[in-house]
Amino acid sequence: MSSQVNWSQITHNSGWDYITNLDANIVWTRKTGSGDEWVRVPLTQNLSEREIHLNWFCRREFYTDDDGVEWTRRVCEDGRRGEWRQVEVMAAETTPVAHRYLWLIRQKQPYPQPFHWSLAIGPENGGRCTIYQVKGDAFAMHYSHTIDVEIFNSNCFQDCYQLAKMDAAGEAWVDYYANIEIPPFAANQETVAENCQDWTIRVLRALQSSEIVSLQRIREVESLLDYQKDGHRNFG
Incomplete structure:
Protein backbone atom coordinates (compact mmCIF):
# COMPACT_ATOMS: atom_id res chain seq x y z
CA MET A 1 0.00 0.00 0.00
CA VAL A 87 -28.40 -9.01 -2.41
CA GLU A 88 -31.50 -10.73 -3.75
CA VAL A 89 -34.66 -8.93 -2.76
CA MET A 90 -37.54 -11.26 -2.03
CA ALA A 91 -40.72 -10.19 -3.75
CA ALA A 92 -43.38 -9.29 -1.23
CA GLU A 93 -46.33 -11.63 -1.19
CA THR A 94 -49.45 -9.96 -2.41
CA THR A 95 -52.98 -10.94 -1.56
CA PRO A 96 -55.14 -11.22 -4.67
CA VAL A 97 -57.79 -8.56 -4.80
CA ALA A 98 -61.25 -10.07 -4.39
CA HIS A 99 -63.33 -8.29 -7.01
CA ARG A 100 -66.95 -7.58 -6.19
CA TYR A 101 -69.84 -7.94 -8.60
CA LEU A 102 -73.46 -6.99 -8.93
CA TRP A 103 -75.68 -10.06 -8.98
CA LEU A 104 -79.31 -10.82 -9.70
CA ILE A 105 -80.44 -13.34 -7.08
CA ARG A 106 -83.54 -15.49 -7.55
CA GLN A 107 -85.08 -17.27 -4.57
CA LYS A 108 -87.87 -19.83 -4.44
CA GLN A 109 -91.23 -18.97 -2.86
CA PRO A 110 -94.20 -21.26 -2.09
CA TYR A 111 -96.15 -22.26 -5.21
CA PRO A 112 -97.70 -20.50 -7.11
CA GLN A 113 -95.71 -17.45 -6.07
CA PRO A 114 -93.11 -16.16 -8.56
CA PHE A 115 -89.41 -16.14 -7.76
CA HIS A 116 -88.31 -13.44 -5.36
CA TRP A 117 -85.70 -11.17 -6.94
CA SER A 118 -83.01 -9.11 -5.25
CA LEU A 119 -79.76 -7.41 -6.19
CA ALA A 120 -76.59 -8.41 -4.37
CA ILE A 121 -73.09 -6.95 -4.30
CA GLY A 122 -70.51 -9.55 -3.36
CA PRO A 123 -67.38 -11.47 -4.40
CA GLU A 124 -67.18 -13.59 -7.53
CA ASN A 125 -66.99 -16.89 -5.67
CA GLY A 126 -69.96 -16.15 -3.43
CA GLY A 127 -69.63 -15.18 0.20
CA ARG A 128 -71.19 -12.39 2.19
CA CYS A 129 -73.10 -9.77 0.24
CA THR A 130 -74.99 -6.53 0.55
CA ILE A 131 -78.60 -7.16 -0.50
CA TYR A 132 -80.98 -4.64 -2.08
CA GLN A 133 -84.60 -5.75 -2.30
CA VAL A 134 -88.24 -4.99 -1.65
CA LYS A 135 -90.57 -7.32 0.21
CA GLY A 136 -94.19 -7.59 1.29
CA ASP A 137 -97.50 -7.97 -0.51
CA ALA A 138 -97.34 -6.78 -4.11
CA PHE A 139 -99.76 -3.92 -3.40
CA ALA A 140 -97.72 -2.61 -0.43
CA MET A 141 -94.04 -3.50 -0.73
CA HIS A 142 -91.23 -1.95 1.32
CA TYR A 143 -87.45 -1.74 1.29
CA SER A 144 -85.69 -4.66 2.97
CA HIS A 145 -81.99 -4.00 2.33
CA THR A 146 -79.50 -6.01 4.40
CA ILE A 147 -75.72 -6.31 4.71
CA ASP A 148 -73.26 -9.14 5.35
CA VAL A 149 -75.63 -11.90 4.18
CA GLU A 150 -74.69 -15.39 2.92
CA ILE A 151 -77.46 -15.33 0.36
CA PHE A 152 -75.81 -17.88 -1.95
CA ASN A 153 -76.20 -20.48 0.80
CA SER A 154 -79.79 -19.65 1.74
CA ASN A 155 -82.28 -22.53 1.80
CA CYS A 156 -84.49 -20.86 -0.80
CA PHE A 157 -81.66 -19.93 -3.19
CA GLN A 158 -82.57 -20.75 -6.80
CA ASP A 159 -79.84 -19.24 -8.99
CA CYS A 160 -77.86 -16.07 -9.68
CA TYR A 161 -76.71 -13.98 -12.63
CA GLN A 162 -73.59 -11.82 -12.71
CA LEU A 163 -74.53 -8.38 -14.05
CA ALA A 164 -71.51 -6.09 -13.66
CA LYS A 165 -68.11 -5.73 -12.03
CA MET A 166 -68.19 -3.25 -9.17
CA ASP A 167 -65.87 -0.53 -7.96
CA ALA A 168 -66.48 2.02 -5.21
CA ALA A 169 -68.35 4.36 -7.57
CA GLY A 170 -70.49 1.53 -8.94
CA GLU A 171 -71.45 0.37 -5.46
CA ALA A 172 -72.40 3.93 -4.54
CA TRP A 173 -74.69 4.17 -7.58
CA VAL A 174 -76.39 0.87 -6.73
CA ASP A 175 -77.02 2.05 -3.19
CA TYR A 176 -78.34 5.38 -4.47
CA TYR A 177 -80.80 4.02 -7.02
CA ALA A 178 -81.94 1.15 -4.77
CA ASN A 179 -83.03 3.76 -2.24
CA ILE A 180 -84.80 6.18 -4.57
CA GLU A 181 -86.73 3.71 -6.74
CA ILE A 182 -90.11 3.55 -4.99
CA PRO A 183 -91.28 0.08 -3.90
CA PRO A 184 -94.33 -1.24 -5.82
CA PHE A 185 -97.74 -0.31 -4.43
CA ALA A 186 -101.36 -0.42 -5.56
CA ALA A 187 -104.81 0.40 -4.22
CA ASN A 188 -105.64 -3.31 -3.93
CA GLN A 189 -104.57 -6.74 -5.19
CA GLU A 190 -106.65 -6.41 -8.36
CA THR A 191 -104.77 -3.31 -9.50
CA VAL A 192 -101.26 -4.65 -8.85
CA ALA A 193 -98.97 -3.97 -11.83
CA GLU A 194 -95.52 -4.56 -10.32
CA ASN A 195 -93.68 -6.76 -7.84
CA CYS A 196 -90.08 -7.23 -6.66
CA GLN A 197 -89.03 -8.32 -10.15
CA ASP A 198 -90.24 -5.09 -11.75
CA TRP A 199 -88.63 -3.00 -9.02
CA THR A 200 -85.32 -4.78 -9.66
CA ILE A 201 -85.53 -3.99 -13.37
CA ARG A 202 -86.28 -0.34 -12.61
CA VAL A 203 -83.10 -0.15 -10.53
CA LEU A 204 -81.10 -1.82 -13.31
CA ARG A 205 -82.44 0.62 -15.91
CA ALA A 206 -81.36 3.51 -13.71
CA LEU A 207 -77.91 1.91 -13.41
CA GLN A 208 -77.79 1.53 -17.19
CA SER A 209 -78.31 5.29 -17.52
CA SER A 210 -75.17 5.72 -15.38
CA GLU A 211 -73.29 3.15 -17.50
CA ILE A 212 -73.01 0.67 -14.63
CA VAL A 213 -75.06 -2.13 -16.21
CA SER A 214 -75.27 -2.83 -19.94
CA LEU A 215 -78.53 -2.82 -21.89
CA GLN A 216 -77.84 -6.38 -23.00
CA ARG A 217 -77.75 -7.55 -19.38
CA ILE A 218 -81.05 -5.82 -18.68
CA ARG A 219 -82.70 -7.55 -21.62
CA GLU A 220 -81.39 -10.88 -20.37
CA VAL A 221 -82.89 -10.16 -16.95
CA GLU A 222 -86.22 -9.14 -18.48
CA SER A 223 -86.40 -12.52 -20.21
CA LEU A 224 -86.53 -14.12 -16.74
CA LEU A 225 -89.75 -12.39 -15.64
CA ASP A 226 -92.37 -14.85 -14.36
CA TYR A 227 -95.60 -15.24 -16.34
CA GLN A 228 -98.74 -17.23 -15.75
CA LYS A 229 -99.91 -19.93 -18.15
CA ASP A 230 -102.39 -17.49 -19.71
CA GLY A 231 -99.53 -15.17 -20.66
CA HIS A 232 -100.19 -12.57 -17.98
CA ARG A 233 -97.52 -11.54 -15.51
CA ASN A 234 -97.41 -13.48 -12.27
CA PHE A 235 -97.32 -10.80 -9.58
CA GLY A 236 -98.10 -13.21 -6.75
Whole structure:
Protein backbone atom coordinates (compact mmCIF):
# COMPACT_ATOMS: atom_id res chain seq x y z
CA MET A 1 0.00 0.00 0.00
CA SER A 2 1.61 3.27 -1.11
CA SER A 3 2.24 6.03 1.43
CA GLN A 4 2.41 8.71 -1.27
CA VAL A 5 -1.34 8.95 -1.84
CA ASN A 6 -3.86 10.99 0.12
CA TRP A 7 -5.34 8.58 2.70
CA SER A 8 -8.22 9.36 5.01
CA GLN A 9 -8.06 8.48 8.68
CA ILE A 10 -8.63 4.88 9.70
CA THR A 11 -12.19 3.93 10.67
CA HIS A 12 -13.25 0.92 12.74
CA ASN A 13 -16.34 -1.22 12.36
CA SER A 14 -17.17 -4.54 14.12
CA GLY A 15 -13.55 -5.60 14.69
CA TRP A 16 -12.18 -4.45 11.35
CA ASP A 17 -10.17 -1.38 10.30
CA TYR A 18 -10.95 0.45 7.08
CA ILE A 19 -8.93 3.09 5.27
CA THR A 20 -9.86 4.93 2.10
CA ASN A 21 -7.78 6.51 -0.66
CA LEU A 22 -9.80 9.65 -1.32
CA ASP A 23 -8.06 10.33 -4.65
CA ALA A 24 -8.23 6.84 -6.18
CA ASN A 25 -11.49 5.81 -4.50
CA ILE A 26 -9.92 2.62 -3.09
CA VAL A 27 -10.76 0.90 0.21
CA TRP A 28 -8.33 -1.26 2.22
CA THR A 29 -9.11 -3.31 5.33
CA ARG A 30 -7.54 -5.49 8.03
CA LYS A 31 -8.63 -7.03 11.32
CA THR A 32 -8.31 -4.55 14.20
CA GLY A 33 -5.16 -5.07 16.30
CA SER A 34 -3.88 -7.91 14.14
CA GLY A 35 -0.94 -6.09 12.58
CA ASP A 36 -1.73 -7.96 9.35
CA GLU A 37 -1.08 -6.44 5.98
CA TRP A 38 -3.83 -4.27 4.56
CA VAL A 39 -6.03 -6.11 2.06
CA ARG A 40 -7.55 -4.17 -0.80
CA VAL A 41 -11.35 -4.28 -1.05
CA PRO A 42 -12.15 -5.25 -4.67
CA LEU A 43 -14.87 -2.73 -5.43
CA THR A 44 -16.37 -3.23 -8.88
CA GLN A 45 -16.56 -0.30 -11.29
CA ASN A 46 -20.33 0.06 -11.07
CA LEU A 47 -20.24 0.43 -7.27
CA SER A 48 -19.52 3.75 -5.61
CA GLU A 49 -17.36 3.70 -2.47
CA ARG A 50 -19.47 3.71 0.68
CA GLU A 51 -18.90 2.80 4.30
CA ILE A 52 -18.85 -1.00 4.52
CA HIS A 53 -20.74 -2.67 7.36
CA LEU A 54 -19.59 -6.03 8.71
CA ASN A 55 -22.08 -8.48 10.19
CA TRP A 56 -19.77 -10.58 12.36
CA PHE A 57 -22.43 -13.19 13.16
CA CYS A 58 -22.85 -14.25 9.54
CA ARG A 59 -19.32 -13.14 8.54
CA ARG A 60 -20.49 -10.97 5.67
CA GLU A 61 -19.94 -7.36 4.64
CA PHE A 62 -22.73 -5.22 3.23
CA TYR A 63 -23.00 -1.85 1.56
CA THR A 64 -25.39 0.04 -0.69
CA ASP A 65 -24.45 1.77 -3.94
CA ASP A 66 -25.69 5.13 -5.25
CA ASP A 67 -28.69 3.47 -6.92
CA GLY A 68 -29.89 2.02 -3.62
CA VAL A 69 -28.83 -1.53 -4.54
CA GLU A 70 -27.44 -3.58 -1.65
CA TRP A 71 -24.32 -5.75 -2.13
CA THR A 72 -22.69 -8.37 0.08
CA ARG A 73 -19.62 -10.61 0.22
CA ARG A 74 -18.22 -13.32 2.48
CA VAL A 75 -15.45 -12.52 5.00
CA CYS A 76 -12.98 -15.34 5.74
CA GLU A 77 -11.29 -15.71 9.13
CA ASP A 78 -7.90 -14.88 7.60
CA GLY A 79 -9.25 -11.58 6.28
CA ARG A 80 -9.74 -12.65 2.70
CA ARG A 81 -12.94 -11.47 1.02
CA GLY A 82 -15.14 -13.07 -1.57
CA GLU A 83 -16.61 -11.33 -4.59
CA TRP A 84 -19.30 -8.72 -4.16
CA ARG A 85 -22.75 -10.07 -5.07
CA GLN A 86 -26.04 -8.25 -5.27
CA VAL A 87 -28.40 -9.01 -2.41
CA GLU A 88 -31.50 -10.73 -3.75
CA VAL A 89 -34.66 -8.93 -2.76
CA MET A 90 -37.54 -11.26 -2.03
CA ALA A 91 -40.72 -10.19 -3.75
CA ALA A 92 -43.38 -9.29 -1.23
CA GLU A 93 -46.33 -11.63 -1.19
CA THR A 94 -49.45 -9.96 -2.41
CA THR A 95 -52.98 -10.94 -1.56
CA PRO A 96 -55.14 -11.22 -4.67
CA VAL A 97 -57.79 -8.56 -4.80
CA ALA A 98 -61.25 -10.07 -4.39
CA HIS A 99 -63.33 -8.29 -7.01
CA ARG A 100 -66.95 -7.58 -6.19
CA TYR A 101 -69.84 -7.94 -8.60
CA LEU A 102 -73.46 -6.99 -8.93
CA TRP A 103 -75.68 -10.06 -8.98
CA LEU A 104 -79.31 -10.82 -9.70
CA ILE A 105 -80.44 -13.34 -7.08
CA ARG A 106 -83.54 -15.49 -7.55
CA GLN A 107 -85.08 -17.27 -4.57
CA LYS A 108 -87.87 -19.83 -4.44
CA GLN A 109 -91.23 -18.97 -2.86
CA PRO A 110 -94.20 -21.26 -2.09
CA TYR A 111 -96.15 -22.26 -5.21
CA PRO A 112 -97.70 -20.50 -7.11
CA GLN A 113 -95.71 -17.45 -6.07
CA PRO A 114 -93.11 -16.16 -8.56
CA PHE A 115 -89.41 -16.14 -7.76
CA HIS A 116 -88.31 -13.44 -5.36
CA TRP A 117 -85.70 -11.17 -6.94
CA SER A 118 -83.01 -9.11 -5.25
CA LEU A 119 -79.76 -7.41 -6.19
CA ALA A 120 -76.59 -8.41 -4.37
CA ILE A 121 -73.09 -6.95 -4.30
CA GLY A 122 -70.51 -9.55 -3.36
CA PRO A 123 -67.38 -11.47 -4.40
CA GLU A 124 -67.18 -13.59 -7.53
CA ASN A 125 -66.99 -16.89 -5.67
CA GLY A 126 -69.96 -16.15 -3.43
CA GLY A 127 -69.63 -15.18 0.20
CA ARG A 128 -71.19 -12.39 2.19
CA CYS A 129 -73.10 -9.77 0.24
CA THR A 130 -74.99 -6.53 0.55
CA ILE A 131 -78.60 -7.16 -0.50
CA TYR A 132 -80.98 -4.64 -2.08
CA GLN A 133 -84.60 -5.75 -2.30
CA VAL A 134 -88.24 -4.99 -1.65
CA LYS A 135 -90.57 -7.32 0.21
CA GLY A 136 -94.19 -7.59 1.29
CA ASP A 137 -97.50 -7.97 -0.51
CA ALA A 138 -97.34 -6.78 -4.11
CA PHE A 139 -99.76 -3.92 -3.40
CA ALA A 140 -97.72 -2.61 -0.43
CA MET A 141 -94.04 -3.50 -0.73
CA HIS A 142 -91.23 -1.95 1.32
CA TYR A 143 -87.45 -1.74 1.29
CA SER A 144 -85.69 -4.66 2.97
CA HIS A 145 -81.99 -4.00 2.33
CA THR A 146 -79.50 -6.01 4.40
CA ILE A 147 -75.72 -6.31 4.71
CA ASP A 148 -73.26 -9.14 5.35
CA VAL A 149 -75.63 -11.90 4.18
CA GLU A 150 -74.69 -15.39 2.92
CA ILE A 151 -77.46 -15.33 0.36
CA PHE A 152 -75.81 -17.88 -1.95
CA ASN A 153 -76.20 -20.48 0.80
CA SER A 154 -79.79 -19.65 1.74
CA ASN A 155 -82.28 -22.53 1.80
CA CYS A 156 -84.49 -20.86 -0.80
CA PHE A 157 -81.66 -19.93 -3.19
CA GLN A 158 -82.57 -20.75 -6.80
CA ASP A 159 -79.84 -19.24 -8.99
CA CYS A 160 -77.86 -16.07 -9.68
CA TYR A 161 -76.71 -13.98 -12.63
CA GLN A 162 -73.59 -11.82 -12.71
CA LEU A 163 -74.53 -8.38 -14.05
CA ALA A 164 -71.51 -6.09 -13.66
CA LYS A 165 -68.11 -5.73 -12.03
CA MET A 166 -68.19 -3.25 -9.17
CA ASP A 167 -65.87 -0.53 -7.96
CA ALA A 168 -66.48 2.02 -5.21
CA ALA A 169 -68.35 4.36 -7.57
CA GLY A 170 -70.49 1.53 -8.94
CA GLU A 171 -71.45 0.37 -5.46
CA ALA A 172 -72.40 3.93 -4.54
CA TRP A 173 -74.69 4.17 -7.58
CA VAL A 174 -76.39 0.87 -6.73
CA ASP A 175 -77.02 2.05 -3.19
CA TYR A 176 -78.34 5.38 -4.47
CA TYR A 177 -80.80 4.02 -7.02
CA ALA A 178 -81.94 1.15 -4.77
CA ASN A 179 -83.03 3.76 -2.24
CA ILE A 180 -84.80 6.18 -4.57
CA GLU A 181 -86.73 3.71 -6.74
CA ILE A 182 -90.11 3.55 -4.99
CA PRO A 183 -91.28 0.08 -3.90
CA PRO A 184 -94.33 -1.24 -5.82
CA PHE A 185 -97.74 -0.31 -4.43
CA ALA A 186 -101.36 -0.42 -5.56
CA ALA A 187 -104.81 0.40 -4.22
CA ASN A 188 -105.64 -3.31 -3.93
CA GLN A 189 -104.57 -6.74 -5.19
CA GLU A 190 -106.65 -6.41 -8.36
CA THR A 191 -104.77 -3.31 -9.50
CA VAL A 192 -101.26 -4.65 -8.85
CA ALA A 193 -98.97 -3.97 -11.83
CA GLU A 194 -95.52 -4.56 -10.32
CA ASN A 195 -93.68 -6.76 -7.84
CA CYS A 196 -90.08 -7.23 -6.66
CA GLN A 197 -89.03 -8.32 -10.15
CA ASP A 198 -90.24 -5.09 -11.75
CA TRP A 199 -88.63 -3.00 -9.02
CA THR A 200 -85.32 -4.78 -9.66
CA ILE A 201 -85.53 -3.99 -13.37
CA ARG A 202 -86.28 -0.34 -12.61
CA VAL A 203 -83.10 -0.15 -10.53
CA LEU A 204 -81.10 -1.82 -13.31
CA ARG A 205 -82.44 0.62 -15.91
CA ALA A 206 -81.36 3.51 -13.71
CA LEU A 207 -77.91 1.91 -13.41
CA GLN A 208 -77.79 1.53 -17.19
CA SER A 209 -78.31 5.29 -17.52
CA SER A 210 -75.17 5.72 -15.38
CA GLU A 211 -73.29 3.15 -17.50
CA ILE A 212 -73.01 0.67 -14.63
CA VAL A 213 -75.06 -2.13 -16.21
CA SER A 214 -75.27 -2.83 -19.94
CA LEU A 215 -78.53 -2.82 -21.89
CA GLN A 216 -77.84 -6.38 -23.00
CA ARG A 217 -77.75 -7.55 -19.38
CA ILE A 218 -81.05 -5.82 -18.68
CA ARG A 219 -82.70 -7.55 -21.62
CA GLU A 220 -81.39 -10.88 -20.37
CA VAL A 221 -82.89 -10.16 -16.95
CA GLU A 222 -86.22 -9.14 -18.48
CA SER A 223 -86.40 -12.52 -20.21
CA LEU A 224 -86.53 -14.12 -16.74
CA LEU A 225 -89.75 -12.39 -15.64
CA ASP A 226 -92.37 -14.85 -14.36
CA TYR A 227 -95.60 -15.24 -16.34
CA GLN A 228 -98.74 -17.23 -15.75
CA LYS A 229 -99.91 -19.93 -18.15
CA ASP A 230 -102.39 -17.49 -19.71
CA GLY A 231 -99.53 -15.17 -20.66
CA HIS A 232 -100.19 -12.57 -17.98
CA ARG A 233 -97.52 -11.54 -15.51
CA ASN A 234 -97.41 -13.48 -12.27
CA PHE A 235 -97.32 -10.80 -9.58
CA GLY A 236 -98.10 -13.21 -6.75
